[in-house]
Amino acid sequence: MTPLTGYLLxxxxxxxxxLGGALTRRNAILVLIGIELMLNAANLNLIAFWRYGPHPExxxxxxxxxxxxxxxxxxxxxxxxxxxxxxxxxxxxxxDQMNRMRG
Amino acid sequence: xxxxxxxxxxxxxxxxxSFVFYVLAAVTLAGALAAVLLKNTxxxxxxxTVAFAGLALLYLELDAQFAGxxxxxxxxxxxxxxxxxxxxxxxxxxxxxxxxYSKNWLAGLAIAAGVFxxxxxxxxxxxxxxxxxxxxxxxxxxxxxxxIGNALMGRYVLPLEIVALLLTAALIGAVIVAMHEKEETx
Amino acid sequence: xxxxxxxxxxxxxxxPMPPQAWIVxxxxxxxxxxxxxxxxxxxxxxxxRKLSAGLAIGSLSFSFLLSFSAFxxxxxxxxxxxxxxxxxxxxxxxxxxxxxxxxxxxxLGWVLDPxxxxxxxxxxxxxxxxxxxxxxxxxxxxxxxxxxxxMSLFAGAMLGVAIANSLLLLFxxxxxxxxxxxxxxxFWYQRPSAAAAAxxxxxxxxxxxxxFLLGMVWLFAQTGTLLFYKGGAGAIEPAALTxxxxxxxxLGLSAAGAIGLLIFAGAAGKSGQFxxxxxLPDAMEGPTPVSALIHAATMVAAGVYLIARVxxxxxxxxxxxxxxxxxxxxxWVGAFTAVFAALIAVAQNDIKRILAYSTISQLGYMMAGLGxxxxxxxxFHLITHAFFKALLFLxxxxxxxxCHEEQDVRRMGGLRTDMPLTFVTYAIGMLAxxxxxxxxxxxxxxxxxxxxxxxxxxxxTPFYMLVFGALLTxxxxxxxxxxxxxxxxxxxxxxxxxxRVMTAPLAILAFFAMALGLIGMPAWPWFRxxxxxxxxxxxxxxxxxxxxLALMGTSTLVVFLGLGLGxxxxxxxxxxxxxxxxxxxxxxxxxxxxxxxxxxxxxYGVTAIAFYGWWARVADWLDRRxxxxxxxxxxxxxxxxxxxxxxxxxxxxxxxxxxxCEELASGGGLLSRVQNGxxxxxxxxxxxxxxxxxxxxxxSSRP
Numbered sequence: 008m009t010p011l012t013g014y015l016l017x018x019x020x021x022x023x024x025x026l027g028g029a030l031t032r033r034n035a036i037l038v039l040i041g042i043e044l045m046l047n048a049a050n051l052n053l054i055a056f057w058r059y060g061p062h063p064e065x066x067x068x069x070x071x072x073x074x075x076x077x078x079x080x081x082x083x084x085x086x087x088x089x090x091x092x093x094x095x096x097x098x099x100x101x102x103d104q105m106n107r108m109r110g
Numbered sequence: 111x112x113x114x115x116x117x118x119x120x121x122x123x124x125x126x127x128s129f130v131f132y133v134l135a136a137v138t139l140a141g142a143l144a145a146v147l148l149k150n151t152x153x154x155x156x157x158x159t160v161a162f163a164g165l166a167l168l169y170l171e172l173d174a175q176f177a178g179x180x181x182x183x184x185x186x187x188x189x190x191x192x193x194x195x196x197x198x199x200x201x202x203x204x205x206x207x208x209x210x211y212s213k214n215w216l217a218g219l220a221i222a223a224g225v226f227x228x229x230x231x232x233x234x235x236x237x238x239x240x241x242x243x244x245x246x247x248x249x250x251x252x253x254x255x256x257x258i259g260n261a262l263m264g265r266y267v268l269p270l271e272i273v274a275l276l277l278t279a280a281l282i283g284a285v286i287v288a289m290h291e292k293e294e295t296x
Numbered sequence: 297x298x299x300x301x302x303x304x305x306x307x308x309x310x311x312p313m314p315p316q317a318w319i320v321x322x323x324x325x326x327x328x329x330x331x332x333x334x335x336x337x338x339x340x341x342x343x344x345r346k347l348s349a350g351l352a353i354g355s356l357s358f359s360f361l362l363s364f365s366a367f368x369x370x371x372x373x374x375x376x377x378x379x380x381x382x383x384x385x386x387x388x389x390x391x392x393x394x395x396x397x398x399x400x401x402x403x404l405g406w407v408l409d410p411x412x413x414x415x416x417x418x419x420x421x422x423x424x425x426x427x428x429x430x431x432x433x434x435x436x437x438x439x440x441x442x443x444x445x446x447m448s449l450f451a452g453a454m455l456g457v458a459i460a461n462s463l464l465l466l467f468x469x470x471x472x473x474x475x476x477x478x479x480x481x482x483f484w485y486q487r488p489s490a491a492a493a494a495x496x497x498x499x500x501x502x503x504x505x506x507x508f509l510l511g512m513v514w515l516f517a518q519t520g521t522l523l524f525y526k527g528g529a530g531a532i533e534p535a536a537l538t539x540x541x542x543x544x545x546x547l548g549l550s551a552a553g554a555i556g557l558l559i560f561a562g563a564a565g566k567s568g569q570f571x572x573x574x575x576l577p578d579a580m581e582g583p584t585p586v587s588a589l590i591h592a593a594t595m596v597a598a599g600v601y602l603i604a605r606v607x608x609x610x611x612x613x614x615x616x617x618x619x620x621x622x623x624x625x626x627x628w629v630g631a632f633t634a635v636f637a638a639l640i641a642v643a644q645n646d647i648k649r650i651l652a653y654s655t656i657s658q659l660g661y662m663m664a665g666l667g668x669x670x671x672x673x674x675x676f677h678l679i680t681h682a683f684f685k686a687l688l689f690l691x692x693x694x695x696x697x698x699c700h701e702e703q704d705v706r707r708m709g710g711l712r713t714d715m716p717l718t719f720v721t722y723a724i725g726m727l728a729x730x731x732x733x734x735x736x737x738x739x740x741x742x743x744x745x746x747x748x749x750x751x752x753x754x755x756x757t758p759f760y761m762l763v764f765g766a767l768l769t770x771x772x773x774x775x776x777x778x779x780x781x782x783x784x785x786x787x788x789x790x791x792x793x794x795x796r797v798m799t800a801p802l803a804i805l806a807f808f809a810m811a812l813g814l815i816g817m818p819a820w821p822w823f824r825x826x827x828x829x830x831x832x833x834x835x836x837x838x839x840x841x842x843x844x845l846a847l848m849g850t851s852t853l854v855v856f857l858g859l860g861l862g863x864x865x866x867x868x869x870x871x872x873x874x875x876x877x878x879x880x881x882x883x884x885x886x887x888x889x890x891x892x893x894x895x896x897x898x899x900y901g902v903t904a905i906a907f908y909g910w911w912a913r914v915a916d917w918l919d920r921r922x923x924x925x926x927x928x929x930x931x932x933x934x935x936x937x938x939x940x941x942x943x944x945x946x947x948x949x950x951x952x953x954x955x956x957c958e959e960l961a962s963g964g965g966l967l968s969r970v971q972n973g974x975x976x977x978x979x980x981x982x983x984x985x986x987x988x989x990x991x992x993x994x995x996s997s998r999p
Contacts, residue, residue, distance in 0.1 A: 012234070014131075020226060020230075021142055025142065026225055027221075029218075029976075030218030030219075031219060031222075033210055039193070040146070041146060043185075050177075074269055077184070077276075080188055087196040089287055091200060092287050100200050102974060103212050106974050108974075212976055218980055221980050221984050225983060228990050231994065
């Protein structure tokens with residue numbers, strides 16, 4: 008197994024764990040945690056490909072990853088703000104109970 | 111198909127995975143698993159922090175020092191804290207009555223397993239098809255902050271400005287969204 | 297005795313034919329005029345009596361005049377002497393082709409020969425007298441017009457039978473005569489007995505007619521034509537007869553003999569021979585003029601006339617002085633019928649029924665005469681019988697009318713003084729029927745038959761039978777006359793004489809009943825000679841034939857014996873109606889059998905009618921169960937099919953459609969459950985879809 012394959016597998020596993028958590032937990036915040044894990048897995052992928060790619064000196068992969076971190080942070084902020092606001096309205100963060108969009 | 115993107119000439123011996131990698135991978139994965147499986151939400155957030163840390167060390171292992179430190183600064187220093195704040199503000203530390211997993215959690219698990227299967231299959235398939243890819247490169251890239259700064263201001267200036275805009279918008283938006291609105295909370 | 301078939305026709309001699317006399321060309325008017333009159337009368341209303349009677353009598357008088365001129369024409373023809381020294385066969389024929397099918401043609405036509413001429417004159421004359429009589433008899437009946445309509449139709453049809461040269465035309469008129477007989481017997485159709493009698497008459501004659509038709513078809517098949525005379529090619533002319541004789545038809549008969557027997561079956565039905573005689577006594581339900589015209593003088597004589605017409609066919613193949621199988625059968629049936637009916641007549645109490653059985657008996661005489669003696673013998677008796685039997689029936693009608701519709705002889709009596717004219721004419725008729733010697737025609741005609749019977753080559757038994765029959769005839773007629781005219785009056789009311797319109801025809805008929813004897817005497821056998829186309833002069837030596845005087849003596853003796861016996865038992869005594877008959881006291885058992893008509897009707901009831909009842913029940917069962925069942929089965933099958941279709945339609949088509957719609961709705965319902973408002977569900981679906989797509993992508997891009 009090459010190092011690249013190893014990193015890729017780790018990233019895949021991380022992504023799956025994040026997805027599983029996003030799909031199975033009740034709490035909305037834990038869904039966001041899962042999303043963060045998925046984003047990080049993607050970042051790992053990027054860095055790994057940058058490292059073992061043909062032109063690491065172009066810094067493409069790393070720049071991509073850095074921008075991704077920045078955007079992820081902004082998204083986490085906004086998302087959590089939304090969760091807090093929802094909590095204020097529904098007095099719960101249980102996703103199973105939020106079906107106002109039903110139909 | 112053309113020639114493979116990654117090739118090792120002369121049939122060089124491929125470097126095996128290093129011990130450090132395995133350790134770091136284990137830590138990261140353990141942290142991630144804990145983050146999604148634990149009952150107490152705060153414990154999940156802390157496990158997430160461990161996962162972030164593991165990832166940062168993996169970046170360092172991959173010679174992406176700037177990314178690694180940026181990961182620590184941003185993710186652990188900001189996102190994780192944010193998450194903790196949010197948990198505390200939404201009384202997420204209380205264990206819900208019906209359990210922490212949603213109904214039909216098995217479906218979610220199955221789907222996640224399916225995703226891993228597909229991704230793993232893709233990876234292994236390409237590894238099989240393109241042997242020797244991802245072997246040790248000629249040298250580790252010497253990446254300095256100067257180079258990153260130059261790249262940011264030079265080649266990637268547009269994405270930079272856009273991200274700045276995005277961050278501003280996110281900042282304002284988060285504030286607005288999370289603001290107390292006096293009429294509605296009554 | 298010369299046969300008609302032995303003489304040649306003019307045309308076959310290749311002699312230039314004289315142009316046909318106008319009467320021959322217009323001969324068809326004779327039957328057509330009364331038929332047209334009948335048609336007009338049928339359109340008249342009931343109250344128009346004078347007009348209908350006038351039309352009927354007028355048309356028949358015209359027919360009579362034409363018949364007489366035809367007769368005169370035939371008489372005059374005999375005076376023609378041609379070069380080769382003998383009179384040609386005086387026969388004029390007019391044939392018309394009716395239609396053609398391929399090579400065969402069906403022809404109709406009429407013939408004027410001596411046989412036709414005498415028949416025409418007799419029928420039209422007697423018919424005319426009876427029409428005049430009916431004006432008086434039917435005066436009180438409200439269906440006067442309908443009566444004359446039917447009578448006129450009958451007269452036309454009977455005349456049609458007389459002139460027909462084609463067996464087909466004869467059969468058509470034969471059936472028409474049968475139809476009018478049915479209509480007239482059932483004239484008072486409201487009476488159930490009359491309606492039943494009409495049906496019986498029609499059905500019984502039908503039995504004979506079926507066999508007649510069979511014979512006709514066979515004859516047509518063999519000879520290719522149904523015309524009697526067609527210039528040598530007719531069905532009863534020598535060429536055809538030779539061909540028919542050569543064919544064998546089984547049972548030792550030739551085709552000629554078999555066809556002759558079949559035709560005789562039809563004649564037997566119409567002329568009331570045993571065993572098809574049962575309808576004639578019941579036919580007395582009709583008005584008396586009907587009985588006189590149809591069932592005494594003319595229609596029943598049609599059978600005899602038919603045999604006379606096809607005599608060459610019946611006599612084909614006989615050696616000189618011998619007889620054929622067909623003629624033998626005719627003789628035996630006739631002789632048997634003569635005695636059989638006479639026996640039954642002895643024990644009847646209805647005045648008309650006695651006369652009916654007498655008619656049957658005399659028809660038997662005629663048939664026997666035809667069989668043994670030939671056309672002239674039989675026809676002579678037919679002519680004389682027509683006159684005196686019509687006279688007797690009209691006289692009986694006068695008696696019934698005078699006794700206020702009473703018909704039982706035991707309730708009459710003493711009418712000699714009350715109705716003198718009727719008595720005298722009736723007595724003349726009765727004596728003629730008995731065959732009282734010398735003065736009365738019946739004697740000469742019956743003697744002719746007895747003479748032929750005495751010299752018959754096959755057997756002597758018919759002779760004895762006929763002599764016995766003569767005895768019985770005298771006996772029962774004396775009984776009847778004694779009951780009706782002699783003794784004390786036993787009826788409830790006094791009787792009155794009939795009006796002149798009724799008694800005048802009686803007188804005329806009485807005259808002829810006596811005078812006609814003159815034309816058949818052995819001394820002047822004019823009748824036979826006329827029929828055979830020869831001239832004949834008066835010759836006393838005719839009486840000198842061996843055995844003739846002895847025969848005349850025998851028959852005279854027999855007649856007086858019968859008269860004496862009858863008078864001894866019944867004369868001038870007037871037993872009360874409820875007392876048993878004198879003969880009954882002597883021999884009660886045979887009397888009972890005779891009074892019950894020797895149980896022939898009962899036999900039919902048990903056999904034929906019972907069989908038909910059974911057959912009708914079988915047919916009914918078949919119809920209801922089998923055919924009806926088949927129809928019901930088919931209907932049921934269709935029912936079931938329809939129900940099955942409905943089931944299919946409701947459950948499968950409609951139901952399927954409904955189910956489909958339900959499934960669609962529930963499918964929609966199911967699908968809408970995906971939109972449950974929960975984010976995680978959407979996410980899961982998204983992820984699953986992406987997994988699927990990526991898998992496909994990777995799979996398809998494998999090298």
